[in-house]
Amino acid sequence: MSTANGLNLTLKVWRQKNDKAKGQMETYQVSDISPDSSFLEMMDILNEKLINDGGDPVAFDHDCREGICGSCSMFINGEAHGPGREITTCQLHMREFKNGETIYIEPWRAKAFPVIKDLVVDRGAFDRIMAAGGFVSVNTSGNTQDANAIPIPKADADKAFDAATCIGCGACVASCKNSSAMLFVSAKVSQFALLPQGKVEAKERVLNMVQQMDDEGFGNCSNTGACEVECPKGISLENIARMNREYMSASFTADKQ
């Protein structure tokens, strides 16, 4: 049953069978989409239609559907996570679109994020960067200290928390004209560098994480600020400046050759 304000839309979706196949944009029609539905619900409706017609549903990443997991990763109408600020694709609602509109839906584009299928990309590069230093080594023998026993200035705690809100979705890489991962890496470097627990390994951490970032084939930061604007968590460019300072200081003072 169609509703009075249901949206009829043309979707141009990137389809790619697997990581080896050559992909292309395919055109689909969806009708009577509720403006109150989320973008992922609209994709679910499209997939139901494709399955019912005997076709292959569009593969896309999703998990929590409440903006905290960082799974959903669509480049919608020329913007990471679509129009709207500080939201993920699952928080994007169809009321942002007009009836009759054509919507372009593409995967994150970056050499370091190869497409696995359709809109799903391999973001393992972020995991490898984290494994290179995005952690604090702690004594797990049973006598771990209470972190609250260490006094931390409120301003530093707030900045560290803001940096730690990065969900690693990769919108920064997708939005950057250079496919740079500097906002992600700098957020992860900052969240530890600002806290006393993280300072112990700060020098090694920044050197190792930047080295891994460069090895993964991300581009260079040219400070356009697109990453900050498109970041669903509003991670600030201040983190990149902090990482630049941390990196140069560590390069000259760390014991690591």
Add this chain to the structure above:
Amino acid sequence: MSWLKQTFTSSIGRKYAMALSALFLVVFLLQHFIINFTSVLSEETFNEISHFMGTNVLVQFGLQPVLIFGVIYHFVMGFVLEIQNRNARAIKYAMNKGSENSTWFSRNMIFSGLVILGFIGLHFYDFWIPEISHKYIEVLPEDSTRYFGEMVEKFHEPWRVGVYALCFVFLSLHLMHGFQSAFQSVGARHSKYTPTIKKLGTLYAIIIPAGFIFIALYHHLTAL
């Protein structure tokens, strides 16, 4: 020294070096503008300063090589980084609304840079090559009063004034992003002073190129 090589071949190290060469060029541009502006105020002063800059040993054999290295490094590394950045995204987006999240001039530094490179070529052809030829190839006798006349002669042709003005517009666009970006790259960012740096950068990007255009137009019009 492998650590030093590793530092300055890393993505952050290269950005640092780009930023430092940019800040050096910003200072150079300011002194160049101040010297050129004296030509509007006094022919004699302009000739005196130009003669000093063209004959002083420290300037000629100390600062000039540093300047040439800075310019070449900035351009070569600009191209290297641009190629790396283009390679980092093999397939382009079918739709990409860059204007929704960044300024045109921040996304097109390579194009404004290329125009500036073309301008430097013309500038070298107009002034630097004849100057080097005068001093070191033809070894003509020193004349501390020739500089003003040589400059005014160049600005006699309207096409040259037009090309200079157009190139300075692109220099302005380059500086609009480049000035504040250089500070960000070296990690100089704080809520206390970053807003001032951004305002200063905008002012610099307008005043200096506009000033150069004014000087070219002034000499063109007063010589008519």
